[in-house]
Amino acid sequence: MNCEILAVGSEMLTPFRQDTNSLYLTERMNALGVVLLAKGIIGDNRNLAAAAIRHALSRADIVLLTGGLGPTMDDVTREAAAQALGVDLVRDPDILAALYKRYAERRIAMPENNVRQADVIRGAVSLHNPTGSAPGQWIDTVFEGHRKILILLPGVPHEMKAIFTAECEPRLRELLPPGNIASRMLRIAGLQEAEVDARSAPIYTSFGDVETTILAANSEIQLHFRCNAATPDKAQKRVDELCGRVEDELGESVFSSHGESLEQVVLFFLEMRGETLSTAESCTGGLVAMRVTSVSGSSRSFLGGAIVYANEMKTEFADVPVKLLIEHGAVSRPVAAALAEGIRERTGSTLGLGVTGVAGPGGGTPEAPVGLVYVALSDGRETVVKERRFTGDRDRIRWQASMLGLDLVRRRLM
Amino acid sequence: MNCEILAVGSEMLTPFRQDTNSLYLTERMNALGVVLLAKGIIGDNRNLAAAAIRHALSRADIVLLTGGLGPTMDDVTREAAAQALGVDLVRDPDILAALYKRYAERRIAMPENNVRQADVIRGAVSLHNPTGSAPGQWIDTVFEGHRKILILLPGVPHEMKAIFTAECEPRLRELLPPGNIASRMLRIAGLQEAEVDARSAPIYTSFGDVETTILAANSEIQLHFRCNAATPDKAQKRVDELCGRVEDELGESVFSSHGESLEQVVLFFLEMRGETLSTAESCTGGLVAMRVTSVSGSSRSFLGGAIVYANEMKTEFADVPVKLLIEHGAVSRPVAAALAEGIRERTGSTLGLGVTGVAGPGGGTPEAPVGLVYVALSDGRETVVKERRFTGDRDRIRWQASMLGLDLVRRRLM
Numbered sequence: 001m002n003c004e005i006l007a008v009g010s011e012m013l014t015p016f017r018q019d020t021n022s023l024y025l026t027e028r029m030n031a032l033g034v035v036l037l038a039k040g041i042i043g044d045n046r047n048l049a050a051a052a053i054r055h056a057l058s059r060a061d062i063v064l065l066t067g068g069l070g071p072t073m074d075d076v077t078r079e080a081a082a083q084a085l086g087v088d089l090v091r092d093p094d095i096l097a098a099l100y101k102r103y104a105e106r107r108i109a110m111p112e113n114n115v116r117q118a119d120v121i122r123g124a125v126s127l128h129n130p131t132g133s134a135p136g137q138w139i140d141t142v143f144e145g146h147r148k149i150l151i152l153l154p155g156v157p158h159e160m161k162a163i164f165t166a167e168c169e170p171r172l173r174e175l176l177p178p179g180n181i182a183s184r185m186l187r188i189a190g191l192q193e194a195e196v197d198a199r200s201a202p203i204y205t206s207f208g209d210v211e212t213t214i215l216a217a218n219s220e221i222q223l224h225f226r227c228n229a230a231t232p233d234k235a236q237k238r239v240d241e242l243c244g245r246v247e248d249e250l251g252e253s254v255f256s257s258h259g260e261s262l263e264q265v266v267l268f269f270l271e272m273r274g275e276t277l278s279t280a281e282s283c284t285g286g287l288v289a290m291r292v293t294s295v296s297g298s299s300r301s302f303l304g305g306a307i308v309y310a311n312e313m314k315t316e317f318a319d320v321p322v323k324l325l326i327e328h329g330a331v332s333r334p335v336a337a338a339l340a341e342g343i344r345e346r347t348g349s350t351l352g353l354g355v356t357g358v359a360g361p362g363g364g365t366p367e368a369p370v371g372l373v374y375v376a377l378s379d380g381r382e383t384v385v386k387e388r389r390f391t392g393d394r395d396r397i398r399w400q401a402s403m404l405g406l407d408l409v410r411r412r413l414m
Numbered sequence: 415m416n417c418e419i420l421a422v423g424s425e426m427l428t429p430f431r432q433d434t435n436s437l438y439l440t441e442r443m444n445a446l447g448v449v450l451l452a453k454g455i456i457g458d459n460r461n462l463a464a465a466a467i468r469h470a471l472s473r474a475d476i477v478l479l480t481g482g483l484g485p486t487m488d489d490v491t492r493e494a495a496a497q498a499l500g501v502d503l504v505r506d507p508d509i510l511a512a513l514y515k516r517y518a519e520r521r522i523a524m525p526e527n528n529v530r531q532a533d534v535i536r537g538a539v540s541l542h543n544p545t546g547s548a549p550g551q552w553i554d555t556v557f558e559g560h561r562k563i564l565i566l567l568p569g570v571p572h573e574m575k576a577i578f579t580a581e582c583e584p585r586l587r588e589l590l591p592p593g594n595i596a597s598r599m600l601r602i603a604g605l606q607e608a609e610v611d612a613r614s615a616p617i618y619t620s621f622g623d624v625e626t627t628i629l630a631a632n633s634e635i636q637l638h639f640r641c642n643a644a645t646p647d648k649a650q651k652r653v654d655e656l657c658g659r660v661e662d663e664l665g666e667s668v669f670s671s672h673g674e675s676l677e678q679v680v681l682f683f684l685e686m687r688g689e690t691l692s693t694a695e696s697c698t699g700g701l702v703a704m705r706v707t708s709v710s711g712s713s714r715s716f717l718g719g720a721i722v723y724a725n726e727m728k729t730e731f732a733d734v735p736v737k738l739l740i741e742h743g744a745v746s747r748p749v750a751a752a753l754a755e756g757i758r759e760r761t762g763s764t765l766g767l768g769v770t771g772v773a774g775p776g777g778g779t780p781e782a783p784v785g786l787v788y789v790a791l792s793d794g795r796e797t798v799v800k801e802r803r804f805t806g807d808r809d810r811i812r813w814q815a816s817m818l819g820l821d822l823v824r825r826r827l828m
Contacts, residue, residue: 052452
């Protein structure tokens with residue numbers, strides 16, 4: 001079985017807005033064993049939307065529509081879907097009563113337009129919306145001689161998700177062959193895509209029943225595995241077996257085998273080992289600390305840190321000797337080490353991380369060109385320093401530096 | 415004139431990848447006066463892609479295809495477009511020679527597959543790719559009795575942009591009525607969408623020739639204005655006039671009138687006024703400093719700061735008296751003020767910003783519930799403190815706190 005997702009809404013045809021609902025729906029449909037054939041975005045235009053729905057129904061078994069179910073005249077999805085199927089809309093008295101009740105409870109008069117939200121495509125099942133006023137709709141029909149499922153969902157993400165989970169997934173499960181799909185992802189830091197592929201391909205190609213996808217994004221490599229087998233247990237077993245063998249090959253470069261982020265893994269290990277962390281950042285300007293503290297509960301293991309942009313701050317907050325700064329320059333191996341050691345001592349954490357580099361685009365010199373980054377980790381006994389020359393724009397260099405720093409902490413804790 | 419954008423590539427039908435090329439192309443096409451009718455994503459399947467191209471050609475004047483121009487068998491866009499138009503492909507000897515030369519210069523043998531990149535749709539103009547090996551293609555043709563333009567561009571963003579700018583925009587400008595379009599955006603902080611709309615609607619509705627769109631995103635409100643007039647100057651004049659009147663109405667809540675980010679505006683004013691900034695952040699964990707230092711040249715006005723997650727760090731790095739922390743709690747008006755004053759003194763900056771709050775989801779108390787945030791700004795003479803109760807998840811609360819803090823600095827400097 002395959003599906004197509006169509007988002008309806010003119011705002012998603014501007015340069016300022018993306019359709020993100022389709023990412024969630026793709027993930028859920030894939031988990032049900034349904035392949036996505038295509039996706040599209042159409043504006044608030046009834047005729048164009050109707051034509052797009054017909055085109056989708058002509059090629060896909062299941063068509064998911066999101067958006068355009070609100071009360072205003074811009075909301076055309078109900079009419080467009082009815083037009084595409086050649087049927088009319090019926091005003092549902094129960095939905096209408098629920099709409100009036102909703103407004104009465106808030107002691108405000110319901111705008112006249114709102115009655116449109118009670119319009120149901122003839123033959124459709126209305127899908128209860130637990131958190132909003134626009135119900136979804138489920139149509140099991142025959143189109144051009146083939147059985148098709150057309151699903152209408154609101155565009156508001158939390159309403160869309162609530163209806164999809166409670167109303168659509170159970171119906172789809174009944175319809176589809178039992179879900180025997182398992183999937184997993186490995187996330188890898190510190191290796192290039194080509195190396196990950198060269199080392200893992202001999203393994204994953206020997207698993208003909210597991211689909212493998214390799215993606216490089218944001219300074220990490222992801223290996224996605226997916227298996228469709230006779231039973232869910234068998235699918236899971238095959239995926240786990242392949243994951244295990246690739247993990248053995250790639251070793252500690254694999255930072256996550258169940259989807260966790262690098263910062264989550266770092267915090268998990270800090271807590272498990274009873275260690276605490278502090279940071280002294282120059283070129284990353286707080287990015288490392290921001291990533292660590294984005295995880296709820298990080299205060300148990302992360303004490304704090306300093307952003308030491310000006311040289312005086314490196315001395316003030318991390319006790320970097322002025323002599324070191326003069327002799328070696330702020331972007332140097334000894335200064336990175338001094339930042340790590342200094343912030344560790346000042347905060348009393350067990351581990352101190354120092355980052356210094358040239359994020360660019362300006363500020364590069366022959367000795368310290370744009371992209372040169374040092375990260376250092378001190379545990380009080382020894383200090384490890386890593387040097388890299390990154391490419392890309394300012395944001396990318398800073399991001400890569402933060403990955404290198406967090407990964408250094410992770411490897412130390414493993 | 416209108417257009418449709420189709421991205422070709424199976425990876426964009428996974429839950430892990432978005433098509434972002436279309437945002438750039440939408441912005442450029444809009445600037446040329448071309449409206450986007452629809453956009454779509456299709457996998458690496460020749461027949462499905464050909465059908466999608468035909469569907470797009472049947473409704474849009476200009477169809478832009480991105481992706482699928484590489485050398486592998488997965489790259490089906492050339493074949494699919496030829497199939498959609500009912501013509502064949504011709505191997506272009508000049509492109510072929512350039513491909514061989516490209517490899518010869520690197521002293522590596524060209525993989526056999528690569529010759530496919532020299533295949534040009536019969537009747538198409540090949541578009542030189544200055545940074546990659548896959549050329550684009552421009553087809554000016556008649557489809558179902560109407561003149562249509564079909565454009566093929568690579569999926570690699572910088573190659574797509576380079577070809578579009580150098581080869582497509584000049585051709586489109588010749589084709590289209592002279593571009594008399596002007597657009598501008600105002601960015602607003604510290605007001606709700608409903609208030610911005612209520613106050614600006616009486617003004618923008620009196621400009622019938624300017625299209626106004628209001629968008630709320632990431633704790634800011636954007637007003638987009640766009641005008642199509644008899645001449646470019648007239649369009650610009652009308653947009654500028656409307657912008658000016660809305661700015662007068664909204665006053666200093668408008669932080670940007672030419673697209674600058676809040677952090678860029680803050681740094682601009684810091685430099686202009688000869689002031690310097692430092693930060694002491696608790697709940698935002700470095701987000702404010704990270705945003706400020708994301709701007710190139712920020713080191714001229716931003717000295718550094720501290721991330722004071724643990725209470726001891728608030729004392730260690732910003733000299734917050736222990737007594738204050740015990741009496742009022744870490745999330746309180748006096749502690750926010752002490753953070754701002756302390757970090758200012760410690761760094762020697764002219765302005766000090768302090769942020770403290772509860773980002774959640776855990777850690778809330780009756781006195782300091784999740785979402786409560788204090789930001790404080792000290793200039794050595796007086797300290798201003800703002801209190802807010804934000805809603806949303808951890809990321810959203812932290813982001814809103816960073817907006818409030820940066821906006822407090824901006825308003826102080828205006």
